[in-house]
Amino acid sequence: MRRLARDGASRSAVWMMVGALAACAPDASGPGAGAAGSDAGGDWSAPLAADAPERFGFGSDASEERVALWDIDVKPDGEGLPPGSGSVAAGREIYELACMQCHGVTGTEGPNDRFVAAGDWDPWPPGRVFGAYWPYATTFFDYTRRAMPQATPGSLSDDDVYAITAYVLHLNGMLPEDAVLDSASLVAIEMPARDRFVPDNRTGGPEIR
Amino acid sequence: MPAGQRTKYSRRAWLAAASGTAATGLVMTRFDAIRAGAQEVAVPPVDPTKVPGRFVSEVGRRATGEQPRRLLRTLALSSSSRTPLQDLQGTITPSDLHFERHHAGIPEILAEDHELLVHGMVERPMVFRMADLRRYPQTSRICFIECSGNGGGAYNRNRMPTNISPQQLDGLLSTSEWTGVMLSTILREVGVRPGASWILAEGGDAAVMGRSVPLDKAMDDSMLAYGQNGEAIRPEQGYPVRLLLPGWEGNAQVKWLRRIEVTDRPTMTRDETSRYTDPLKDGTARQFSFVMDAKSIITFPSYPFVLPEGGWWEIEGLAWTGRGRITRVEISTDGGRSWADAALQPPILSKSTVRFRHLWNWDGRETVILSRATDETGYVQPTVQQLWDARGEGTAYHHNHQRAWKIASDGTVTFGLGDLL
Numbered sequence: 001m002r003r004l005a006r007d008g009a010s011r012s013a014v015w016m017m018v019g020a021l022a023a024c025a026p027d028a029s030g031p032g033a034g035a036a037g038s039d040a041g042g043d044w045s046a047p048l049a050a051d052a053p054e055r056f057g058f059g060s061d062a063s064e065e066r067v068a069l070w071d072i073d074v075k076p077d078g079e080g081l082p083p084g085s086g087s088v089a090a091g092r093e094i095y096e097l098a099c100m101q102c103h104g105v106t107g108t109e110g111p112n113d114r115f116v117a118a119g120d121w122d123p124w125p126p127g128r129v130f131g132a133y134w135p136y137a138t139t140f141f142d143y144t145r146r147a148m149p150q151a152t153p154g155s156l157s158d159d160d161v162y163a164i165t166a167y168v169l170h171l172n173g174m175l176p177e178d179a180v181l182d183s184a185s186l187v188a189i190e191m192p193a194r195d196r197f198v199p200d201n202r203t204g205g206p207e208i209r
Numbered sequence: 210m211p212a213g214q215r216t217k218y219s220r221r222a223w224l225a226a227a228s229g230t231a232a233t234g235l236v237m238t239r240f241d242a243i244r245a246g247a248q249e250v251a252v253p254p255v256d257p258t259k260v261p262g263r264f265v266s267e268v269g270r271r272a273t274g275e276q277p278r279r280l281l282r283t284l285a286l287s288s289s290s291r292t293p294l295q296d297l298q299g300t301i302t303p304s305d306l307h308f309e310r311h312h313a314g315i316p317e318i319l320a321e322d323h324e325l326l327v328h329g330m331v332e333r334p335m336v337f338r339m340a341d342l343r344r345y346p347q348t349s350r351i352c353f354i355e356c357s358g359n360g361g362g363a364y365n366r367n368r369m370p371t372n373i374s375p376q377q378l379d380g381l382l383s384t385s386e387w388t389g390v391m392l393s394t395i396l397r398e399v400g401v402r403p404g405a406s407w408i409l410a411e412g413g414d415a416a417v418m419g420r421s422v423p424l425d426k427a428m429d430d431s432m433l434a435y436g437q438n439g440e441a442i443r444p445e446q447g448y449p450v451r452l453l454l455p456g457w458e459g460n461a462q463v464k465w466l467r468r469i470e471v472t473d474r475p476t477m478t479r480d481e482t483s484r485y486t487d488p489l490k491d492g493t494a495r496q497f498s499f500v501m502d503a504k505s506i507i508t509f510p511s512y513p514f515v516l517p518e519g520g521w522w523e524i525e526g527l528a529w530t531g532r533g534r535i536t537r538v539e540i541s542t543d544g545g546r547s548w549a550d551a552a553l554q555p556p557i558l559s560k561s562t563v564r565f566r567h568l569w570n571w572d573g574r575e576t577v578i579l580s581r582a583t584d585e586t587g588y589v590q591p592t593v594q595q596l597w598d599a600r601g602e603g604t605a606y607h608h609n610h611q612r613a614w615k616i617a618s619d620g621t622v623t624f625g626l627g628d629l630l
Contacts, residue, residue: 048346048394055398058341062326062334070326070468073409073419073476113483125488125603133494136477143479146417147313150286153415193494197486200498204532204586208595 074142078187081138085182086163088170094160095167098149107171115168126193131172135197137189141165162186236521236568239295239509243517245621279306280376286314286415289356291380294527295508299554300562301351302383304438309445310356310381312480313415316465320441320449323413325433329471332400339449342433345390345398350432350455352560353529355501356381357458357485360608364593369627371615375508378612378624382529384562385446387453388436392469393428401428401471409476410452413467420461420485421475422454426499430455430560433466456531456560457499458606460485490601501531503590504609505538505565505582516620519573524551529562530584537583538565544577544613544629545592551580571616577625579613593626 074080107115107130115130126132130140145161147153156164166181169189175181202209271277277297279290289310292302302308309315320339328334359381362370370378401424408427411419422431432453435442442448447464454462460480475481475497487495505528510516524542528535534557539548551565565580581590591599593610615625 048391048397052346056345058344059335059337059398060341062328062336066336067326067328067334070411071328071470072417073411073470073478075472075474076477124492125494125601125605128483130483133488134483136482139477139479139482142476143483147415147479150313150415153313153417196493197482197496198493200495200500202498202500202502204500204584204588206587206589208591208599 072142072146074138074145076136076138076187078138078183081141081183081186082158083183084158084162085180086159086161086166087180088163088166088175088177090159091163091165091167091170094156094164098156099164102150107168116171130168131174131192133193135191135194137165137169137186137191140168141186236523238523239514239525241517242510243515243620245513245515277303277306279309280380287312289381291376292383294375294380294382294506295511295514296376297508300384300527300564301438302385304385304440304443304446307383307385307437307443307446308354308356308381310459311414311445312418315444316414318413318444318449318465323449323467325450325467325469327395327399327469327471329409329469330402330405330473331396331471332402333398335399337395339435342390342395342435342450345394347388348391348432349386349388349436350430350453351384351386351558352453352455353382353384353501353562354453354459354462355383355504355529357460357498357501357606360504360610360612361605363612363624363626364596364602364604364608364610366597366602366630369624369630371623371625371627372512373624374512375506379506381459382527382562384529385437386439387432387434387442389432389434389450389453392431392433392452395433395469396427396471399471404473405471407472407475409468409470409472409478410461410463410466411468411470412447412463412465414465418463418480419476419478420463420481421472421478421497422452422461422499423497424471426454426457454499456501456533458485458501461499485606487600487604487606489604498607499531501529502607502609503530503532503535503582503584503588504528505535505580505590506612507540507578507580507614510578510616510622511614512622512624514622516571516616516622518620519571522569522571524567524569524578524580526565526580527562528553528565528580528582529560530582530588531560532588533559533585535563535582536585538563539581539583540565540567540569541579541581542569542571542576545579548581573618575616575618577613577615577628579611579625579629581611593630 102112104110108118117129117132141161144164162181166175166179169175277293281290282288292306292308323339325337360379362378406424407421409419409421411417433450434453435450437446450466451464452462452466487498489495507524507526509525524540528538538551540551541548551567554564557563583589591610596610613625613629615623615628
């Protein structure tokens with residue numbers, strides 16, 4: 001099995017390379033490409049004229065406060081994680097109030113996403129079970145904070161989201177009953193499937209991948 | 210004539226009454242076929258040359274007998290609806306029939322209130338209102354958008370469908386003329402700082418859905434699209450502005466776009482980790498599998514059409530690839546033993562659908578027909594066995610294998626991949 005480098009810095013380098021790989025993919029449709037000799041069907045190219053100004057000046061500068069209002073994403077290295085914390089015990093209470101009806105009493109029942117693999121779980125592919133498939137616990141925090149609960153998205157406090165994340169990690173046996181989760185301990189969580197994720201290796205051409 | 214006395218004819222009876230196309234040796238198309246379960250067509254009550262027609266109208270409408278419909282999965286916040294591929298002609302999808310995939314419903318957004326924030330590794334973090342975006346140099350481009358989950362209904366060896374239409378199987382595919390400003394123009398305005406390699410695109414829906422996209426794609430042919438087929442983009446497609454990534458999976462083309470963060474690494478959002486990743490048989494999961502590989506599907510004959518008789522029929526369908534142009538579509542009418550080139554209908558546009566046609570003299574015997582597309586990179590649309598071999602049978606997304614239809618001797622058409630296994 002191909003494995004990515006385990007340390008964060010090397011993983012970042014790998015993902016930077018993915019961007020470069022995408023640029024290498026055969027593609028005749030980029031700006032300017034294909035314009036010469038194209039058929040009557042017409043090709044498309046970027047419209048900016050050579051003498052276009054460096055800046056047009058349309059739009060307005062965004063203040064730091066404006067950026068902070070919407071810059072809600074959390075990255076695996078912890079960038080974007082807010083202050084605060086939540087305990088497994090607090091998470092259980094919130095879970096039973098806000099999450100259980102869609103995700104089941106123990107996180108295995110559904111009907112929506114399962115958080116915990118059931119006993120007869122087939123190791124691969126594991127479906128979308130959080131504890132078995134998601135590569136980063138920070139993603140769970142990010143998604144829960146922005147999109148859950150489905151009927152009232154964005155209604156949970158940061159402490160609530162830490163607590164729910166702690167409880168679901170506990171359901172997966174990854175945090176003890178008395179644990180309290182904060183930004184440092186969340187970033188330290190290593191999800192079991194993390195190193196299974198590999199960049200796309202399809203590049204066009206005759207090979208079927 | 211009073212309504213109660215209107216005579217109703219079935220499509221088939223009408224065809225017979227209309228003096229029989231086959232008897233005159235003409236080629237028959239899907240309009241000569243019968244549709245299983247189709248309702249009868251009402252014949253106009255009066256001679257339209259003897260009564261005045263209706264007046265002009267501010268908004269047009271479809272002909273009474275032509276009512277194609279999207280097919281809804283479920284009525285839920287996270288759901289989809291599919292384009293009726295077998296009912297459409299040419300390549301452009303009428304905007305009100307473009308497929309839908311929403312993760313938390315369709316937000317109500319007023320264009321005058323909408324803002325796009327662009328920040329991160331840029332010289333000048335900026336906010337653009339729609340009026341700002343529309344002032345930038347504009348461009349239009351025809352291209353397809355396909356959900357990478359499209360076609361997953363015909364991948365499981367043990368659950369190969371038979372009574373399934375092109376819409377049910379592959380209706381998460383639509384083609385539009387998109388209009389907007391190139392993302393590269395906006396990134397130039399804000400000034401991307403050295404070392405940046407990705408962007409995060411985020412929507413203003415209730416899921417605040419986000420996807421990471423390599424900066425190279427953002428600087429290449431990506432567009433901030435606010436127009437669709439000559440009018441403002443529809444709410445279902447991301448009004449007032451969406452990210453357009455020609456040739457890439459639909460989910461990454463974030464709708465209702467409200468934020469772009471320039472970064473040096475992917476954000477690892479839920480929809481690029483838990484979803485839209487492809488578990489492979491070697492125990493890995495392919496991530497950021499953006500490009501849609503070459504694919505084709507015969508849209509006629511297909512389920513639920515019925516061929517009323519043998520003779521000359523025009524096979525037609527759609528082919529597309531996210532890697533550029535389709536260069537060839539081949540048709541087999543003998544279950545894959547022999548292949549013949551189909552005609553490709555110009556214009557053959559990069560990263561757009563192309564309509565193919567092939568004349569077929571059906572001898573009335575049971576057979577299986579298939580299509581396979583080749584793109585300009587030399588990639589040939591694989592068989593399902595080839596995909597199983599390469600990725601395993603438990604993978605998800607990007608199911609671009611060859612589709613097949615079985616024509617029974619009585620003219621009924623069913624999905625035929627299972628018959629070839």
